[in-house]
Amino acid sequence: MTTTQDHRWRSQARCRGTGIGAFFSRTGETTTEKEAREAQAKKLCEDCPVTRECALAAILHGDVGIAGGMNDDERALYRRRLLRSGDLVAGPGRRIAPGPGTRRLLCEHCRRRGKYAGRGPEGLRLITTCWTRWVKAGRPTAVPDPVYKPRRTAA
Numbered sequence: 057m058t059t060t061q062d063h064r065w066r067s068q069a070r071c072r073g074t075g076i077g078a079f080f081s082r083t084g085e086t087t088t089e090k091e092a093r094e095a096q097a098k099k100l101c102e103d104c105p106v107t108r109e110c111a112l113a114a115i116l117h118g119d120v121g122i123a124g125g126m127n128d129d130e131r132a133l134y135r136r137r138l139l140r141s142g143d144l145v146a147g148p149g150r151r152i153a154p155g156p157g158t159r160r161l162l163c164e165h166c167r168r169r170g171k172y173a174g175r176g177p178e179g180l181r182l183i184t185t186c187w188t189r190w191v192k193a194g195r196p197t198a199v200p201d202p203v204y205k206p207r208r209t210a211a
């Protein structure tokens with residue numbers, strides 16, 4: 057699978073440095089055990105600022121276990137949704153890649169060009185910096201402005 061993905065988000069992963077046991081199924085575990093284990097892992101994902109990146113990377117790499125707050129089945133559904141919306145596209149050999157509109161994007165908040173990260177308030181398509189700032193602020197109804205002034209392109 058693609059190796060050109062930006063993995064800087066991993067430094068913000070809530071599960072970083074924790075035992076990863078809860079994220080993966082154990083041989084012979086019962087349904088009850090599975091549910092308890094998954095709930096424990098998902099608790100970490102709940103306030104993780106990089107769930108979307110994590111889920112997307114897991115989909116692109118075909119990872120198993122809890123990632124992006126979802127188990128394998130839930131992520132399969134999410135994957136189908138992204139394929140329907142065009143955020144992911146299936147290429148030759150059913151290889152999954154980010155959709156053409158999702159790679160470089162003129163951020164609908166700051167109008168800077170960058171990597172598409174996700175939809176913010178009112179469905180705004182945001183680049184990574186704005187999306188991360190918005191998520192860190194607790195997903196308010198407006199994207200908080202960056203500390204620096206967005207550069208204006210001369211008309």
Ligand code: SF4
Nearest residue numbers: 069071101104110124
């Ligand atoms: S979403 Fe969950 S699995 Fe992914 S980085 Fe965050 S805490 Fe870890």
Ligand SMILES: [Zn+2]
Nearest residue numbers: 163165166186
């Ligand atoms: Zn922006």
